[in-house]
Amino acid sequence: MKDDERDSAGWHADADDLRAYARGELQAPRLWSVDTHLVACAPCRRALAEVADPVALETGWERLDAELDAPRPGVFEALLIRFGVADHTARLLAATPVLRASWLGSVLLVLAMTVISVYAEDSPALFLALAPLLPLAGVALSYTPALDPTYELTVVSPLHGFRLLMIRTVAVLTASLGLNGLATLALPAYGLxxxxxxxxALALTATGLALTARLGPVLAPALVSGGWVALLVVAKLTTTHGTLPPFTGAGQGVAAVVAAVAAALLHRLRDRFDASRAHDLFTDFTHRSAS
Incomplete structure (x- = not known):
């Protein structure tokens, strides 16, 4: 069936709408209706050609092609937009590697196995030792070029490097701390x-981010994780009974101070993340040119 015959019983865009469309002045949602209608209606396309100059018509079709080819947001991205998150920020969060189901499922599995071992040993020490490392690992992985399929796009995006880091850090921390909190609910016998x-966890993450500005996204979290493990080993060897020092009241106070100092240092070094992105972009361009 020809377009003329198929569309003869339907509505057609009126002349005023077609003229406004050709001039680029037609506003949504009328614009979307006319865009969609023109794809299937040959008479309206001919009418548009009569009222539009060639340049304006070409511009209109380019806009239509862009609308049709634009990627549709996923469920998570659409949910963020519905809650008022800006489109570009929602796209960035949806593309964060460690927020995918594979990472979150792995974290849940690790926490579940740890909780089971806590019940077997009747001590939360293993859980308390492991839980602070998960947010640090998540933040480190979210900023690692080798694991981020959108890394090149984020490097050239018109976002301050520090803001980009904070957007992903908050997202990863929200997910990681939320999963840790769920695991904590499975240990009601230990109370607070x-x-x-x-x-x-906050102290390790803030310290890792602050050191990333100087040491890079791989070495910094590796050193912080190693330092945490070494601290726990020493505490275990020097504590014959009772709670390990990092989890006592004094240890919690020290962790709070470390977190605050690291956060202040991170803010002071925020401009280094832009310099790092520029260096990465130059290195990538040089490597591509050489190859």
Whole structure:
């Protein structure tokens, strides 16, 4: 069936709408209706050609092609937009590697196995030792070029490097701390002591981010993780009974101070993240040119 015959019983765009469309002045949602209608209606396309000059018509079709080819947001991205998150920020969060189901599922599995071992040993020490490392690992992985399929896009995006880092950090921390909190609920017998991982987690993450400005996204979290493990080993060897020092009241106070100092240092070094992105872009361009 020809376009003329198929569309003869339907509505047609009126002349005023077609003239406004050709001039680029037609506003949504009328614009979307005319865009969609022109794809299937040959008479309206001919009418548009009569009222539009060639340049304006070409511009209109380019706009239509862009609308048709634009990627549709996923469920998570659409949900963020519905809650008022800006389009570009929602797209950036949706593309964060460690917010994918594979990463979140792995974290849940690790936490579940840790909770099971806590019940077997009747001590939350293993959970308290492991939980602070998960947010640090998540933040580090979200900023690692090798694991980020959108890394090149983020490097050239018109966003301050520090803001880009903070957007992804908040997203990863929200997910990681939320999963840790769910695991904590599975340990009701230990009361508030089961929450002793929170301040160390914030301290480790803030320290790792502050050191990333100088040491890079791989070495910095590796050193912080190693330092945390070494601290726990020493605490275990020197503590014959009772709670390990990092999870006592004094240890929690030290963790809070470390987190605050690291956050202040991170803010002071924020401009280094732009310099790092520029260096990465230059290095990538040089490598591509050489190859």
């Amino acid at each position: 002591h089961a929450m002793a991982w929170l301040l160390p």
